[in-house]
Amino acid sequence: MTADAVRPNLPPLSLHVPEPRFRPGDAVDFADVEVPPAGAQPRPDTAAEAASFHELAYTLVRVLDEEGRAVGPWNPKLDPDTLRKMLRDMALVRAFDERMFRAQRQGKTSFYMKCTGEEAVAIAAAHALASDDMCFPSYRQQGLLITRGYSLVQMMNQIYSNKGDDLQGKQLPIMYSSREKGFFSISGNLATQYPQAVGWAMASAAKGDTRIAATWCGEGSTAEGDFHSAMTFATVYKAPVILNVVNNQWAISSFSGFAGAEATTFAARALGYGIAGLRIDGNDALAVYAATQWAAERARTNQGPTLIEHFTYRAEGHSTSDDPSQYRSAGEPTAWPLGDPIARLKQHLIALGEWDEERHAEQDRELAEMVKAAQKEAEKNGILGHGLHQPLDSLFDGVFEEMPWHLKEQQQMMIAEEEASGRPWARKK
Amino acid sequence: MNMIQAINSAMDVMMDRDPSVIVMGEDVGYFGGVFRATAGLQAKYGKTRVFDTPITECGIIGVAIGMGAYGLRPVPEIQFADYIYPALDQLVSEAARLRYRSAGQFTAPLTVRSPFGGGIFGGQTHSQSPEGIFTHVSGVKTVIPSTPYDAKGLLIAAIEDNDPVIFFEPKRIYNGPFNGHWDRPAENWSKHPGGEVPEGYYRIDLGKAAIVRPGEALTILAYGTMVHVVQATVEELGIDAEIIDLRTLVPLDIETIEESVRKTGRCMVVHEATRTSGFGAELASLVQERCFYHLEAPVERVTGFDTPYPHSLEWAYFPGPVRIGQALKKILKD
Numbered sequence: 227m228t229a230d231a232v233r234p235n236l237p238p239l240s241l242h243v244p245e246p247r248f249r250p251g252d253a254v255d256f257a258d259v260e261v262p263p264a265g266a267q268p269r270p271d272t273a274a275e276a277a278s279f280h281e282l283a284y285t286l287v288r289v290l291d292e293e294g295r296a297v298g299p300w301n302p303k304l305d306p307d308t309l310r311k312m313l314r315d316m317a318l319v320r321a322f323d324e325r326m327f328r329a330q331r332q333g334k335t336s337f338y339m340k341c342t343g344e345e346a347v348a349i350a351a352a353h354a355l356a357s358d359d360m361c362f363p364s365y366r367q368q369g370l371l372i373t374r375g376y377s378l379v380q381m382m383n384q385i386y387s388n389k390g391d392d393l394q395g396k397q398l399p400i401m402y403s404s405r406e407k408g409f410f411s412i413s414g415n416l417a418t419q420y421p422q423a424v425g426w427a428m429a430s431a432a433k434g435d436t437r438i439a440a441t442w443c444g445e446g447s448t449a450e451g452d453f454h455s456a457m458t459f460a461t462v463y464k465a466p467v468i469l470n471v472v473n474n475q476w477a478i479s480s481f482s483g484f485a486g487a488e489a490t491t492f493a494a495r496a497l498g499y500g501i502a503g504l505r506i507d508g509n510d511a512l513a514v515y516a517a518t519q520w521a522a523e524r525a526r527t528n529q530g531p532t533l534i535e536h537f538t539y540r541a542e543g544h545s546t547s548d549d550p551s552q553y554r555s556a557g558e559p560t561a562w563p564l565g566d567p568i569a570r571l572k573q574h575l576i577a578l579g580e581w582d583e584e585r586h587a588e589q590d591r592e593l594a595e596m597v598k599a600a601q602k603e604a605e606k607n608g609i610l611g612h613g614l615h616q617p618l619d620s621l622f623d624g625v626f627e628e629m630p631w632h633l634k635e636q637q638q639m640m641i642a643e644e645e646a647s648g649r650p651w652a653r654k655k
Numbered sequence: 656m657n658m659i660q661a662i663n664s665a666m667d668v669m670m671d672r673d674p675s676v677i678v679m680g681e682d683v684g685y686f687g688g689v690f691r692a693t694a695g696l697q698a699k700y701g702k703t704r705v706f707d708t709p710i711t712e713c714g715i716i717g718v719a720i721g722m723g724a725y726g727l728r729p730v731p732e733i734q735f736a737d738y739i740y741p742a743l744d745q746l747v748s749e750a751a752r753l754r755y756r757s758a759g760q761f762t763a764p765l766t767v768r769s770p771f772g773g774g775i776f777g778g779q780t781h782s783q784s785p786e787g788i789f790t791h792v793s794g795v796k797t798v799i800p801s802t803p804y805d806a807k808g809l810l811i812a813a814i815e816d817n818d819p820v821i822f823f824e825p826k827r828i829y830n831g832p833f834n835g836h837w838d839r840p841a842e843n844w845s846k847h848p849g850g851e852v853p854e855g856y857y858r859i860d861l862g863k864a865a866i867v868r869p870g871e872a873l874t875i876l877a878y879g880t881m882v883h884v885v886q887a888t889v890e891e892l893g894i895d896a897e898i899i900d901l902r903t904l905v906p907l908d909i910e911t912i913e914e915s916v917r918k919t920g921r922c923m924v925v926h927e928a929t930r931t932s933g934f935g936a937e938l939a940s941l942v943q944e945r946c947f948y949h950l951e952a953p954v955e956r957v958t959g960f961d962t963p964y965p966h967s968l969e970w971a972y973f974p975g976p977v978r979i980g981q982a983l984k985k986i987l988k989d
Contacts (some may be wrong), residue, residue, distance in 0.1 A: 362721070394758045403757040410724065411757035415748045422749070425721025425729075432677070432703040432727075439721075451741065455714030462709055479918045523873045624755045625794050627762075630862065630906035 246554065254557035261563050264510075266290035267297020271292040274523040276461075276492045276500045283503035283537035286537055289512035294573035299514040302354075306580040312511055313571045313581070314589060316345040319369045320568060321593040322378065324387055324527030325601055330399075330546045334609040335385050337399045338476045341366040343509070343541030346567035347472050349373050349443070350514035355440060355522060360430075360555065361411045362423035362441035367398055367471065378597060382604030387511070389615040390607035394623070399610070416447035420469065427467035427525070428459070438525040440468040440518075445492050445535075446477025457533075461499045466525035468518065469533045472508065474540035479553040496533035508536030508565040511571045539564070554646055617654040618644060656832040656852035661803035662768070662816050662824060665810035666730060668856050670700050673728065676814060678705045680715060680732030680768075681955040689828055690736060690770060693947045700765065712742035714722045716767065720750050723763040730814060734846035736771035736823060737783045751794030766813040766820045771799075772880055772927050773959075774827035774975050784879075784928035784959070790904045796861060797904040800884040801828070803852045805902060808859030816861060825879035834899065864908035866915070870897035873921035873986060876912060876938050881925045881974065888976040896985060904934055904955050912938075920951040921986050925974060930958040955986045 232238060248254050267287045282527030289300050296303075304312075323340040330338040341348065355361075359368050371389060383390035385399040393403060403411035410426075413419060423441030430437050443453060448471055460467055469491040475482050485492075496503030502524065506513045514536060521532035541559040543550045575581030607620060608615040622629060622637045629637070644651055656664060669676045678693055678700075684707040687694030697705040708715050712733055719729035732737045739746070750763040773782035789797045798813055798820055800806035806824065813820040867882060872895040877885045882900045889896045897915050901907065916922045922942045925934040939954040957974050963971055 259732070317926075360725075390758075392758060393756070396758060397756050403760050405757075405760040411753060411761050412758075413749060415744055418717060418745060418749050421717025421745070422721035422724065424714075425718030425723075426725045427721070428718060429722040429725035429727050433725075449735070451713050452745070454719055455709070455717060458711060459708045459714050600875040610730050624759055626906075627754070631909060632906070 227387075230584055236241045236398055244481070244488055245271050246481035246483065248555035248558060250551060250553065250555060252555045254555050254561040255610045256561055256563045258611070259563050260286070260289065264288035265301070266297065267300065269299035269520070272520055273525060273529050274502070276496070276502045276530070277501045280497065281373040283505055284491055284495055285505060287506040287513050287517060288510055289507075289516060290510045290570050290574055292568065294577040296512055296574060300513060302512055302516040304512070306575070306578065306654045308353065309571065309575050310581065312349055312515070313568065313575060314593070315349045315369065315509070316568050316571065317590060318593050318597070319345050319349065319372050321590070321597045322368070322372065322381070325597045326382070327546065329601065333611065334386070335399050336603070336610055337546055338385065339365050339400050339545045341368060341544045343476055343562070343566065344472060344536075344538045344572070345369055346511040346514050347470070347536045347538060348356070349506050350511040351440065351470065351518040354515045354518035359437050359522070360408045360410065360423070360426050360439045362426070362439060363412060364384075364416075364419065364442045364444060364447075364472070365412055366413075366444070367442050368400065368402070371402060371404065371407060371409055374409070376404055376407050376409070378600035379603045382601055383607055386604060386607070386609045387615065388389055388604065388608035388610070391615070392606065394620055395616040396624070416536050417450035417452040417456075419441045419443070420452050421459060423469075424456045424459045424465045424467050428463050429463040431463070431466055431528075437527065438466040438507070440470065440523060442470040442472055444477055445471055445473040445475075445482050445487065446480060448492055448495060449485050455508060457499045459494070459499065460531040461501050464528065464530035466528070467531045467581070468525060469520045469531055469570070471495075471533065472538060474538050476540050476544070476550070476554065478544045478548060491535060493533060493535035501530070502532045503535070504532065505535045505537060508538030509567040509570060510565055521555055526583065537564070619654050656803050657829065658800070658806045658824065658959040659829045660801045661807040661852045662798045663694060663696070663972065664852065664854065665807040665814070666693065667694060667699070668932045669811060669814045670704065672698065672856065675726060676704075676724065676728045676730060678730045678732070679708050679719065681710055681734050683707060688732065690826065692768070692824075693732065701927065707759050712738050713745055716717055716742040716745035716750065716765070719746060720753065723765055724753075724761045724917065728764050728766075728814060729926065730768060731768060732796070733769040735777070735781050736769040736785050737780045739767075741784060741890065743788070746795065746819070746821070747792050747887050751776045751792050754818070755794060756781055761869045762817055763819045764817045766810070766822055768810075768822045768824060769831070771823040772825045772827055772988055773964055773969050774880060775964065776969060777964070782964035782969065784823075784926065786821075786823055786844050786904060787928055787932060788932045790934050794819070796906065797823070798904065799823045799825065799904065801825065801879055801900050805859055805865070805900075807852055809861065809902060810859050811856065812858040812861050815858065816922055819892070819988060820861070823879070827880045828883065859902070862906035862908055863905045864902055864911040865900045866897060866911065867900045868896065869897040870895040871919060872896055873913070873923060873983075874899060874915040874919045875923045875925060876901060877925040879906065879927070881927060884975060885925050888979045888983075892980060892983065894987070896983075909945070909968035916942050916946040917949045920949055922946070922947060922950070923955040923957065923982060923986055925957045925979060927959045927974060929961045931961050933958055952986045959980045
């Protein structure tokens with residue numbers, strides 16, 4: 227049928243299906259990734275017209291150079307204490323990730339997701355935002371909670387869905403929510419948080435508040451309709467929002483080409499909407515800080531939204547359910563030309579004479595102990611799978627503000643079923 | 656007041672009482688909505704409380720959820736219920752579950768208004784009745800008024816509700832009396848819907864049905880436009896039916912339904928939506944479970960057909976007096 231339609235005097239069409247450069251077993255060469263020199267990119271006024279961001283949407287804003295020096299107009303000139311705190315938060319997230327990954331492997335929980343290699347994205351941003359700005363994160367921004375001082379034990383309670391879990395065991399591990407810390411409930415459906423963040427920002431603006439919103443999604447989920455709906459709303463109402471795209475190269479096993487990366491950058495998405503777009507080195511904590519600070523100032527002065535593409539690399543699997551060795555070359559994470567964000571910030575502090583290897587090693591030991599102690603504490607509240615930690619009848623709480631008759635009936639049915647079963651499950655007191 | 660004016664009045668009353676109530680949607684601002692439901696509100700309350708939106712239903716609902724999380728009470732309009740599908744993920748996966756998944760830290764107190772149902776030659780993109788999709792979702796309430804008085808009282812209750820509410824407005828009766836159907840112009844249809852609508856605040860609690868006509872021969876469960884079609888048919892045929900207007904599908908007033916069916920021993924369900932897996936199936940099942948030993952005949956369903964809404968043949972699709980009359984004969988023959 228298809229062949230019949232081919233006319234011999236015309237060349238046949240062909241379908242382009244993107245393919246990543248390297249597959250398992252391939253030698254990796256990232257020479258084609260353009261890494262412009264640090265400090266070379268201009269820093270426009272925060273009131274600059276969105277149309278003037280063409281160059282900044284295609285290049286990479288970088289602050290830390292190869293020797294660990296902070297250079298150029300985007301250098302946020304942070305004091306050593308702030309730099310050390312950022313480094314510590316990043317190392318803490320890594321230690322936390324390590325421990326929780328292992329906890330999942332030990333069967334203590336069902337699922338975990340690391341942010342290895344992307345720690346700067348959330349942590350430097352959290353340092354640049356005000357503590358009461360509202361964050362609408364995706365599932366790899368646990369650094370926001372760490373930076374904002376959310377308790378490690380609470381995070382672990384959530385991961386274990388145990389009796390100390392603030393979310394009553396109702397959410398998948400790592401899908402945290404903390405209204406108090408300005409951290410919106412995470413959804414597993416991708417990019418749904420994007421229009422929600424814009425809506426929050428619009429509400430804040432409509433109320434004459436001073437707080438802004440920030441949201442994060444992966445490069446893969448920029449293909450979702452929600453992303454584009456959010457961009458339209460954000461530009462139309464000049465919403466005070468920072469739209470972060472974390473381009474970590476891989477959406478589970480689909481490389482960024484399937485989200486359109488072969489044709490353009492993700493920051494360039496902003497241009498068509500009339501939104502300021504910055505493409506930055508996401509493994510450079512100072513670039514992340516500077517871009518976030520710049521975008522926050524733009525939002526706070528009613529100049530509208532900014533899209534920041536964080537060009538980074540997911541050094542580990544998508545989640546504990548993923549095996550990246552099945553689809554990408556093992557050499558990729560180490561060959562990544564932008565290096566490791568923790569190593570780069572450490573090098574910077576050492577170059578400043580404000581840090582050294584011994585202190586770093588000591589800090590790593592201390593953080594590992596801290597995480598271990600928190601884990602012990604959390605496990606006192608139980609781990610997933612060792613019985614149920616929530617009262618059985620709480621299963622029906624919070625579907626509605628008040629429980630309607632049909633849920634009450636189903637609750638009674640369930641309790642009767644448990645009574646008949648003889649299983650030792652707890653009820654609400 | 657007709658139903659449009661009553662709906663407008665409900666939003667006016669609530670915007671006046673509560674500064675957190677905001678109205679948003681395609682064309683709802685300056686123009687006042689394609690059905691004029693929001694007319695005058697922007698002039699009265701300003702552009703930051705009543706505003707037009709881009710044509711992206713997913714965006715409208717997603718943004719409204721964010722506004723709700725901030726602390727506002729958004730009343731987004733989806734211009735036609737047929738266009739709610741692009742927003743389905745935000746409604747089903749986000750608004751409906753936000754309270755549950757965050758253990759009450761965040762809620763989405765939205766009232767999504769949307770005209771639904773056929774009978775205006777709107778074809779397949781302006782006529783659908785998607786209520787069954789929402790009644791199947793845990794965490795949203797579904798409300799459908801059938802009179803201007805109810806529309807205002809229910810909409811006020813929906814806006815005050817802290818859970819997400821889908822508020823479907825039967826557009827066939829937006830502008831008042833409804834006096835025809837191709838297979839049967841029924842004289843007395845024009846009496847309905849009617850009733851005085853007070854100017855100020857009053858509410859009709861969600862989850863309470865109305866017995867619009869008491870009777871002994873059978874119980875007919877209906878909502879929206881169908882309440883009037885049923886009423887006219889029953890009156891014309893002189894059948895002593897008890898007609899219950901459900902008003903809210905979730906939460907459902909099961910007590911009123913049960914009490915009535917136990918009394919009459921027969922039950923018929925009428926809705927415009929397609930038949931298979933429609934809300935009528937749920938109603939028939941509930942009645943069967945709870946009133947089986949009181950039933951003298953199987954529960955009868957009168958519904959639209961399992962086809963897309965046909966433009967030129969819409970009156971063949973729309974349940975009218977003939978279809979309802981035949982079902983009545985069948986259910987009453989035993």
